[in-house]
Amino acid sequence: MATSFKLPISQGFGETNRIDRWWMEPLWMGAALTAALVYTFLRLIFFDGAIHYDDHRVTSPIFSPDIIHLWSLEVPAWANSAMLILWIPFGFRGTCYYMRRVYYRTFFASPVACVVAEPKISKSLGYRGEGGLFIFNNIHRIMLYLAIIILFMKYIDVFHTLRFHDVDGTNTYGLSVGTFVLAAESFLLTMYVTSCHAFRHLVGGGNKRWSLGFEKIQGNIFRFVSKTNVHHGFWFWTSLGMVFLGDLFVWAVAEGILNDPSFKI
Numbered sequence: 532m533a534t535s536f537k538l539p540i541s542q543g544f545g546e547t548n549r550i551d552r553w554w555m556e557p558l559w560m561g562a563a564l565t566a567a568l569v570y571t572f573l574r575l576i577f578f579d580g581a582i583h584y585d586d587h588r589v590t591s592p593i594f595s596p597d598i599i600h601l602w603s604l605e606v607p608a609w610a611n612s613a614m615l616i617l618w619i620p621f622g623f624r625g626t627c628y629y630m631r632r633v634y635y636r637t638f639f640a641s642p643v644a645c646v647v648a649e650p651k652i653s654k655s656l657g658y659r660g661e662g663g664l665f666i667f668n669n670i671h672r673i674m675l676y677l678a679i680i681i682l683f684m685k686y687i688d689v690f691h692t693l694r695f696h697d698v699d700g701t702n703t704y705g706l707s708v709g710t711f712v713l714a715a716e717s718f719l720l721t722m723y724v725t726s727c728h729a730f731r732h733l734v735g736g737g738n739k740r741w742s743l744g745f746e747k748i749q750g751n752i753f754r755f756v757s758k759t760n761v762h763h764g765f766w767f768w769t770s771l772g773m774v775f776l777g778d779l780f781v782w783a784v785a786e787g788i789l790n791d792p793s794f795k796i
């Protein structure tokens with residue numbers, strides 16, 4: 532006779548019958564997100580003095596697009612571009628379907644992993660669908676449109692690295708390590724944005740059929756995006772990590788700790 536189990540079998544926070552190292556994933560993800568938040572806060576508030584070098588030829592990914600410089604905005608001395616634009620990438624990532632899974636697990640333990648018991652407080656206050664405070668997650672599609680604009684501006688920043696401002700006031704063109712750093716960040720961000728579930732819906736997922744004319748093209752794009760969508764978590768972490776690696780590189784060059792080797796035409 533078949534026996535039925537009510538899962539999780541073990542009760543009490545962290546109790547489980549799993550014998551693998553299930554706690555590794557929520558642990559490193561929680562540590563990585565916390566480090567990212569603390570680093571960003573410190574960089575924005577206390578260490579925002581070296582955000583570009585070569586007269587804005589290369590700008591840190593955290594402060595890009597540097598709209599204060601681009602649009603000659605009049606702002607208080609303590610303000611920087613990241614303070615004005617970071618709400619877009621934060622809003623986009625914060626409402627991301629993959630990110631929701633990460634923070635429900637790591638910060639709310641709701642549940643912390645599959646078949647692992649959650650704390651009593653999570654059972655009473657934990658996730659109950661996209662209601663209450665979580666209703667804001669429904670703006671994800673709007674955040675996607677804004678993120679696409681930011682992504683476009685990131686590529687302008689990459690092209691900007693190709694133009695060197697010489698001391699005699701002329702411009703020459705070439706490549707430097709900074710170009711590759713910003714290009715890598717833009718590429719990873721492109722993969723993250725285009726593997727987004729809402730983007731997949733946008734390019735063809737909302738269609739009822741993909742058999743004729745333009746809808747057929749949409750169907751092909753949808754199938755291609757579906758393949759990258761499978762790895763959305765990978766693109767989430769690599770694009771996020773590259774923002775900070777890129778920032779560290781620009782910061783180090785701006786402070787004279789590193790060089791930016793270049794090749795000019």
Ligand code: FES
Nearest residue numbers: 627628629727728
């Ligand atoms: Fe992750 Fe849209 S689902 S960015």
